[in-house]
Amino acid sequence: xxxxxxxxxxxxxxxxxxxxxxxxxxxxxxxxxxxxxxxxxxxxxxxxxxxxxxxxxxxxxxxxxxxxxxxxxxxxxxxxxxxxxxxxxxxxxxxxxxxxxxxxxxxxxxxxxxxxxxxxxxxxxxxxxxxxxxxxxxxxxxxxxxxxxxxxxxxxxxxxxxxxxxxxxxxxxxxxxxxxxxxxxxxxxxxxxxxxxxxxxxxxxxxxxxxxxxxxxxxxxxxxxxxxxxxxxxxxxxxxxxxxxxxxxxxxxxxxxxxxxxxxxxxxxxxxxxxxxxxxxxxxxxxxxxxxxxxxxxxxxxxxxxxxxxxxxxxxxxxxxxxxxxxxxxxxxxxxxxxxxxxxxxxxxxxxxxxxxxxxxxxxxxxxxxxxxxxxxxxxxxxxxxxxxxxxxxxxxxxxxxxxxxxxxxxxxxxxxxxxxxxxxxxxxxxxxxxxxxxxxxxxxxxxxxxxxxxxxxxxxxxxxxxxxxxxxxxxxxxxxxxxxxxxxxxxxxxxxxxxxxxxxxxxxxxxxxxxxxxxxxxxxxxxxxxxxxxxxxxxxxxxxxxxxxxxxxxxxxxxxxxxxxxxxxxxxxxxxxxxxxxxxxxxxxxxxxxxxxxxxxxxxxxxxxxxxxxxxxxxxxxxxxxxxxxxxxxxxxxxxxxxxxxxxxxxxxxxxxxxxxxxxxxxxxxxxxxxxxxxxxxxxxxxxxxxxxxxxxxxxxxxxxxxxxxxxxxxxxxxxxxxxxxxxxxxxxxxxxxxxxxxxxxxxxxxxxxxxx
Numbered sequence: 056x057x058x059x060x061x062x063x064x065x066x067x068x069x070x071x072x073x074x075x076x077x078x079x080x081x082x083x084x085x086x087x088x089x090x091x092x093x094x095x096x097x098x099x100x101x102x103x104x105x106x107x108x109x110x111x112x113x114x115x116x117x118x119x120x121x122x123x124x125x126x127x128x129x130x131x132x133x134x135x136x137x138x139x140x141x142x143x144x145x146x147x148x149x150x151x152x153x154x155x156x157x158x159x160x161x162x163x164x165x166x167x168x169x170x171x172x173x174x175x176x177x178x179x180x181x182x183x184x185x186x187x188x189x190x191x192x193x194x195x196x197x198x199x200x201x202x203x204x205x206x207x208x209x210x211x212x213x214x215x216x217x218x219x220x221x222x223x224x225x226x227x228x229x230x231x232x233x234x235x236x237x238x239x240x241x242x243x244x245x246x247x248x249x250x251x252x253x254x255x256x257x258x259x260x261x262x263x264x265x266x267x268x269x270x271x272x273x274x275x276x277x278x279x280x281x282x283x284x285x286x287x288x289x290x291x292x293x294x295x296x297x298x299x300x301x302x303x304x305x306x307x308x309x310x311x312x313x314x315x316x317x318x319x320x321x322x323x324x325x326x327x328x329x330x331x332x333x334x335x336x337x338x339x340x341x342x343x344x345x346x347x348x349x350x351x352x353x354x355x356x357x358x359x360x361x362x363x364x365x366x367x368x369x370x371x372x373x374x375x376x377x378x379x380x381x382x383x384x385x386x387x388x389x390x391x392x393x394x395x396x397x398x399x400x401x402x403x404x405x406x407x408x409x410x411x412x413x414x415x416x417x418x419x420x421x422x423x424x425x426x427x428x429x430x431x432x433x434x435x436x437x438x439x440x441x442x443x444x445x446x447x448x449x450x451x452x453x454x455x456x457x458x459x460x461x462x463x464x465x466x467x468x469x470x471x472x473x474x475x476x477x478x479x480x481x482x483x484x485x486x487x488x489x490x491x492x493x494x495x496x497x498x499x500x501x502x503x504x505x506x507x508x509x510x511x512x513x514x515x516x517x518x519x520x521x522x523x524x525x526x527x528x529x530x531x532x533x534x535x536x537x538x539x540x541x542x543x544x545x546x547x548x549x550x551x552x553x554x555x556x557x558x559x560x561x562x563x564x565x566x567x568x569x570x571x572x573x574x575x576x577x578x579x580x581x582x583x584x585x586x587x588x589x590x591x592x593x594x595x596x597x598x599x600x601x602x603x604x605x606x607x608x609x610x611x612x613x614x615x616x617x618x619x620x621x622x623x624x625x626x627x628x629x630x631x632x633x634x635x636x637x638x639x640x641x642x643x644x645x646x647x648x649x650x651x652x653x654x655x656x657x658x659x660x661x662x663x664x665x666x667x668x669x670x671x672x673x674x675x676x677x678x679x680x681x682x683x684x685x686x687x688x689x690x691x692x693x694x695x696x697x698x699x700x701x702x703x704x705x706x707x708x709x710x711x712x713x714x715x716x717x718x719x720x721x722x723x724x725x726x727x728x729x730x731x732x733x734x735x736x737x738x739x740x741x742x743x744x745x746x747x748x749x750x751x752x753x754x755x756x757x758x759x760x761x762x763x764x765x766x767x768x769x770x771x772x773x774x775x776x777x778x779x780x781x782x783x784x785x786x787x788x789x790x791x792x793x794x795x796x797x798x799x800x801x802x803x804x805x806x807x808x809x810x811x812x813x
Contacts, residue, residue, distance in 0.1 A: 139663025204564025238806025273343025
């Protein structure tokens with residue numbers, strides 16, 4: 056691994072040195088013909104209609120396909136660098152499960168039944184589950200990050216915001232793009248995308264395929280199973296998309312889209328931050344090394360089918376329909392304790408299906424714009440995990456707590472949002488959404504005095520005794536609940552000039568109510584979480600070369616869903632239940648700046664500041680009296696400061712055009728756990744550089760990308776099952792061991808991408 060990195064570093068240095076003289080010559084030549092620098096117009100669909108970014112009165116960041124390519128961004132999580140107060144990380148245990156937080160609002164636990172706080176959308180189709188939501192960049196037009204509650208236009212589970220993954224529409228000409236990337240850790244990525252007109256100017260076929268492979272950043276040092284692949288943090292993904300687009304008339308557009316991803320990367324082993332009490336294995340030397348007593352295989356399969364129809368009725372009215380279905384299946388091996396003993400092993404299966412239908416009617420005139428629609432969603436979210444605690448119960452032949460069940464939902468919604476120009480400068484925005492949702496839940500939960508796995512053949516020598524399991528794992532919860540919610544939005548905008556808009560708004564969003572997927576007995580559902588948000592900001596452009604946007608916000612997050620200790624039938628009977636026990640508030644500021652310093656040099660910067668805290672967390676003492684324990688809670692995955700500063704410099708040479716870029720991304724200190732600040736990541740920064748080349752005829756491209764130049768080690772996830780003591784130590788938790796595990800972001804990497812377009 057080190058030799059590979061050194062070779063690529065030398066290659067980068069050689070190319071940079073060879074180009075130095077060309078840079079100087081190009082700069083001198085262009086100095087005499089320099090033109091007035093102008094910023095590019097950015098269009099987004101944040102309000103479900105095409106608008107200029109500068110005319111949208113919400114906080115939104117758009118990262119274009121060109122920016123993604125020139126910065127070497129290959130996965131959606133890297134977009135967090137360009138959006139203030141945004142966290143997009145891989146979750147624990149897999150490469151494809153997403154942890155998303157915006158302005159301190161998100162969802163830490165990816166278990167079925169828990170709803171996300173940030174909505175993920177692929178071409179207007181909502182992706183309900185975080186499994187498989189770490190999307191690879193494949194034939195993408197742009198990625199939009201909408202910050203703040205989007206409850207009116209996007210509905211439930213967007214209380215923090217929404218991420219929109221927008222794929223490219225076809226241009227109409229026959230085209231074929233080939234792309235290959237070689238890099239550190241034996242990275243070998245191959246992509247092919249193309250389009251072909253089946254009927255000129257009417258019917259087009261498009262496709263995109265990708266094979267994405269890389270060796271692990273580390274390894275499983277020991278494994279209880281012989282013959283297992285010992286790579287840790289590796290990547291093995293196949294992804295594809297097929298598209299048909301039909302435009303029979305200028306007023307009618309149809310698109311049929313199918314996508315599928317198979318991620319067979321190994322299960323991700325964590326780094327033991329504390330020595331094990333039950334084994335003699337030391338803490339590994341590398342944060343990417345681990346131990347395991349489980350199989351290292353893992354799988355995440357996702358696929359989706361969607362059909363979009365747009366009919367432009369006349370110059371004022373447009374009708375749109377989006378019909379979609381998605382499903383995912385994920386058998387996974389998660390070793391919570393990360394030792395070669397079965398101290399706390401959790402093999403699991405996630406199985407999800409969803410169907411959605413949206414009808415949209417838009418009205419657009421000079422003074423009035425309206426977006427309205429009807430929405431239907433049906434989702435089945437099921438799962439199964441076995442928490443194996445063999446070592447602590449050897450006298451009984453082992454012990455496994457099995458939990459399985461479903462949280463299925465069905466919801467209907469109607470929405471409308473409109474903006475009306477009161478005068479040439481003042482406009483008013485009003486919107487509302489009404490949602491009704493029913494959720495049905497079943498939970499099977501029990502203890503088996505044996506080591507068991509979700510399926511026979513999962514682990515060599517272990518078979519499921521279904522009769523024993525059915526007798527030991529009863530149905531403990533079978534219930535249904537219905538909620539309804541009205542979520543409004545109101546805003547006012549002042550267009551001071553063509554280049555300056557000031558806006559203020561109030562919006563509300565909610566996260567769905569749910570049942571406890573780990574329930575041990577009958578318990579009521581928890582109500583939806585609600586966020587009220589207030590924003591004031593401006594969007595401005597100066598002299599056509601400086602764009603400066605700013606938003607200040609305050610949000611009140613009520614009825615947060617957490618597990619707490621609640622009284623049972625009497626004060627001595629205490630049970631852990633899921634309840635609406637938390638309230639948080641946050642206030643902050645977000646700045647985004649772009650400056651075209653010259654025709655060749657562009658500078659940009661973002662800054663996010665947030666002060667978030669728990670105001671109340673309800674619990675109960677041993678006598679059943681209600682108490683507030685908010686002092687022991689922190690808003691996780693939310694640094695007080697996020698900042699990004701960078702540049703793009705383009706120049707021409709005799710062998711083509713070049714773009715040299717770089718950025719420095721900073722995140723201040725943040726906690727990875729909600730309770731007791733069990734694990735905190737200190738502030739860190741990531742330095743990245745890129746050099747991109749475009750041939751004179753436009754067919755060939757190349758990009759050399761150096762990421763995390765200083766090889767920073769930073770935490771992105773954890774499993775924490777310990778109890779802190781007053782002297783700074785820890786008491787062992789579930790399984791009888793010191794289970795404090797860290798998962799880390801990518802190390803320093805260098806990659807070279809070469810592309811050719813026919």
